[in-house]
Amino acid sequence: MGRVRTGESVLSRAIRIFDAFSPDEKVLQVSEIARRTDLHVATASRLIAELVTHGLLERGPDREVRVGVRMWELASRASLTLSLRDAAMPYLEDLHAVVGHHAQLGVRDGDDVLFLERLSARDAVVNYSRIAGRLPLHISSSGLVLLAYGPPELQERILSRPLAQHTAQTITTPERLRAALAEVRRLGYVLTPGHVHDDAAGVAVPVRNGLQEVVAALSVIVPNDGRAAAQVPALMAAARGVTRSLSSPPLGVPPR
Amino acid sequence: MGRVRTGESVLSRAIRIFDAFSPDEKVLQVSEIARRTDLHVATASRLIAELVTHGLLERGPDREVRVGVRMWELASRASLTLSLRDAAMPYLEDLHAVVGHHAQLGVRDGDDVLFLERLSARDAVVNYSRIAGRLPLHISSSGLVLLAYGPPELQERILSRPLAQHTAQTITTPERLRAALAEVRRLGYVLTPGHVHDDAAGVAVPVRNGLQEVVAALSVIVPNDGRAAAQVPALMAAARGVTRSLSSPPLGVPPR
Numbered sequence: 001m002g003r004v005r006t007g008e009s010v011l012s013r014a015i016r017i018f019d020a021f022s023p024d025e026k027v028l029q030v031s032e033i034a035r036r037t038d039l040h041v042a043t044a045s046r047l048i049a050e051l052v053t054h055g056l057l058e059r060g061p062d063r064e065v066r067v068g069v070r071m072w073e074l075a076s077r078a079s080l081t082l083s084l085r086d087a088a089m090p091y092l093e094d095l096h097a098v099v100g101h102h103a104q105l106g107v108r109d110g111d112d113v114l115f116l117e118r119l120s121a122r123d124a125v126v127n128y129s130r131i132a133g134r135l136p137l138h139i140s141s142s143g144l145v146l147l148a149y150g151p152p153e154l155q156e157r158i159l160s161r162p163l164a165q166h167t168a169q170t171i172t173t174p175e176r177l178r179a180a181l182a183e184v185r186r187l188g189y190v191l192t193p194g195h196v197h198d199d200a201a202g203v204a205v206p207v208r209n210g211l212q213e214v215v216a217a218l219s220v221i222v223p224n225d226g227r228a229a230a231q232v233p234a235l236m237a238a239a240r241g242v243t244r245s246l247s248s249p250p251l252g253v254p255p256r
Numbered sequence: 257m258g259r260v261r262t263g264e265s266v267l268s269r270a271i272r273i274f275d276a277f278s279p280d281e282k283v284l285q286v287s288e289i290a291r292r293t294d295l296h297v298a299t300a301s302r303l304i305a306e307l308v309t310h311g312l313l314e315r316g317p318d319r320e321v322r323v324g325v326r327m328w329e330l331a332s333r334a335s336l337t338l339s340l341r342d343a344a345m346p347y348l349e350d351l352h353a354v355v356g357h358h359a360q361l362g363v364r365d366g367d368d369v370l371f372l373e374r375l376s377a378r379d380a381v382v383n384y385s386r387i388a389g390r391l392p393l394h395i396s397s398s399g400l401v402l403l404a405y406g407p408p409e410l411q412e413r414i415l416s417r418p419l420a421q422h423t424a425q426t427i428t429t430p431e432r433l434r435a436a437l438a439e440v441r442r443l444g445y446v447l448t449p450g451h452v453h454d455d456a457a458g459v460a461v462p463v464r465n466g467l468q469e470v471v472a473a474l475s476v477i478v479p480n481d482g483r484a485a486a487q488v489p490a491l492m493a494a495a496r497g498v499t500r501s502l503s504s505p506p507l508g509v510p511p512r
Contacts, residue, residue: 009266009306010265010266010267011266011267011270011306011307011310011312012310014267015310015312015330018330018331018334019330021333021334022333022334023333023334025334026334026335026336026339050265050267051267054267054268054271055365056267056271066334066336067330067331067334067335067336067337069337069363069365069370070365071330071331071335072331072332072335072337072338072372072388073365073370073388074271074274074275074323074327074331075274075323075327075328075330075331075332076328076331076388077277077278077279077323077388077389078274078277078278078279078281078282078322078323079282079323079327079328080282080322080323081323081325081328082328082388083282093349107325109311109325109326109329114325114329116328132328132329132332132333132338133333
């Protein structure tokens with residue numbers, strides 16, 4: 001167990017196994033995991049057995065496999081991601097209460113926006129993002145904010161590549177994207193009416209840390225009815241609140 | 257990279273590295289990680305470098321190491337833990353708004369309660385639990401609930417071992433623990449005045465899934481002033497809400 005036979009590391013294979021799961025497929029059979037990871041069933045079985053031993057995966061009653069609570073613990077306990085989420089959560093709740101629909105917090109990871117949290121009303125307008133879901137940076141309002149304040153070399157890389165299209169409104173030319181990024185920096189917010197889905201409009205603002213670096217995007221998704229800009233002041237106020245929380249000392253919890 | 261030299265698997269070592277971090281120490285130097293994991297610095301360095309390559313760890317400006325956002329993503333995207341947390345979150349927020357102080361959601365993992373979520377007021381009474389923190393089952397109100405409805409062999413194992421003590425009120429004898437567990441099952445809730453900390457009282461109730469199995473504990477931590485029992489109805493109502501959410505179909509989010 002744990003030995004590498006073909007040059008690919010055990011860690012790399014283990015990551016492929018975790019990547020086989022999705023929000024819609026939280027439980028998989030070993031054979032399905034082998035298929036999705038392109039590993040031999042015997043290889044996948046051995047690695048899954050070791051991951052189960054460590055609690056990183058768990059088996060259900062019919063030996064089907066799911067992500068274990070221990071994996072969540074290791075990822076969460078010391079996570080700066082979780083600290084950001086915690087600092088933002090009260091403001092996200094207030095936004096959600098005032099705006100209805102979806103309120104979300106996203107960070108940049110590579111060329112994507114990764115959504116750390118999403119609060120949704122049951123009757124909210126459609127939205128493709130999810131908790132721990134990703135969207136390419138140029139597609140969504142959160143992504144445009146994170147790209148606009150991201151490193152220049154990231155912007156040039158994205159601008160030099162084909163831009164995937166979700167709707168007729170999605171930004172797909174480098175000229176339009178460059179103009180949109182300049183506008184985000186000028187205004188401090190962005191609107192994406194119909195960019196991800198025809199019926200929905202995104203509104204996003206940057207969230208800064210105590211050093212005034214942009215570390216996240218706060219966004220709401222509302223119906224695409226021409227009134228999305230009305231949400232900007234509430235978003236900007238919430239983003240300032242998160243910055244204040246990130247700058248202040250943590251809650252007075254005694255050390256364990 | 258990824259090869260095993262001494263018989264311990266790469267995965268097992270990687271897990272020890274993640275275990276070196278804590279909520280109070282989210283950023284560590286390589287030398288400190290080596291010390292805590294009892295790995296040679298060279299071995300730790302190589303493994304850390306591979307984990308950084310995969311994004312499971314990240315390096316800060318001075319090459320200090322922290323848990324990466326990719327680790328959080330792999331753990332969260334398909335997590336049943338996160339589904340439970342999401343179902344419980346609105347009810348936890350309502351509880352928190354009504355009770356003030358701390359409201360928390362815990363699940364059993366092995367012989368511990370693992371806290372998935374905690375909402376805290378800034379001026380809340382002291383509390384030792386944390387998000388992704390653990391406490392032994394017999395210590396806290398959440399743990400007693402999870403133990404009371406847990407498998408008989410788990411109860412016998414805990415009852416046959418020495419019970420760690422936090423305060424003069426902590427349950428430390430098998431007789432008292434057995435009586436407490438019977439009382440939880442009879443009443444459907446538990447109070448732990450001063451069991452974890454002299455100044456705090458815990459109140460916990462079981463959360464059931466659609467099959468009426470106990471899957472979590474919902475709890476509040478309030479001042480230890482003899483009035484903790486007043487929180488029981490609000491907790492029970494919230495637990496019923498979580499059960500209803502767990503039993504109902506998920507939000508109508510279109511597939512990606």
